[in-house]
Amino acid sequence: MYKDITLQINISPGDINYALLTVPKLVKKHKSITNRLLIVDCCRPQRTKIVNPDKKFPIEEFTKKVSKIKEIALQLKTQCEFTEVFFLEPDSQIIKLLSKKYLNNIYKCTHAGGGTANMSYWAALEIPNTKYVLHLDGDMIMYQDSNFEWYTEAIKILENETDAIMAVPRLCPPVINNFELPSAHEGRVFVNKENYWINDWFSTRYFLDSNNKCNFRILI
Numbered sequence: 560m561y562k563d564i565t566l567q568i569n570i571s572p573g574d575i576n577y578a579l580l581t582v583p584k585l586v587k588k589h590k591s592i593t594n595r596l597l598i599v600d601c602c603r604p605q606r607t608k609i610v611n612p613d614k615k616f617p618i619e620e621f622t623k624k625v626s627k628i629k630e631i632a633l634q635l636k637t638q639c640e641f642t643e644v645f646f647l648e649p650d651s652q653i654i655k656l657l658s659k660k661y662l663n664n665i666y667k668c669t670h671a672g673g674g675t676a677n678m679s680y681w682a683a684l685e686i687p688n689t690k691y692v693l694h695l696d697g698d699m700i701m702y703q704d705s706n707f708e709w710y711t712e713a714i715k716i717l718e719n720e721t722d723a724i725m726a727v728p729r730l731c732p733p734v735i736n737n738f739e740l741p742s743a744h745e746g747r748v749f750v751n752k753e754n755y756w757i758n759d760w761f762s763t764r765y766f767l768d769s770n771n772k773c774n775f776r777i778l779i
Contacts, residue, residue, distance in 0.1 A: 572624035
């Protein structure tokens, strides 16, 4: 069992219909990781050229969903033995830090132009103090053999590949047309190694972060 690692899961109001089903399963798949952080994104996406929150996320309905996901988070804290639950609110002080450190203050809102909850992803990297962070979105479903833990193999690779900072499990099942490829459609340049690939693309939905390699803390 590798102890210098945090299992970190993100949920948001959009997950209220299934979080109590998916999150316990994800924790069970990684039950050997005892440091567990649940981040609850309570922030309503801002208006952009692509997203109109008044239409897609009416404030009254969104407020009710925030209350519900907070209730669910407290249930999950007990049920899944989360070490910490962090509620990311629109006025959370950490947002200023995350904007400066990870985005060079390009923007300070919680969501990107397409409505992506960027700040909760950056919080997932910032809050844990462990050497490694295993991040999952709360709506993920994964398969691995019961006697196999993919992240332990990934840690060995990250220890040996000094320039590699993150690892992801295979992004799709192997099929005839892409058995030797890490995924079906990204089309990125990759280097084939024994039992893994090296490339410049990873999924924000599910990744193992080498926190000591990514750590470029800024004093504010």
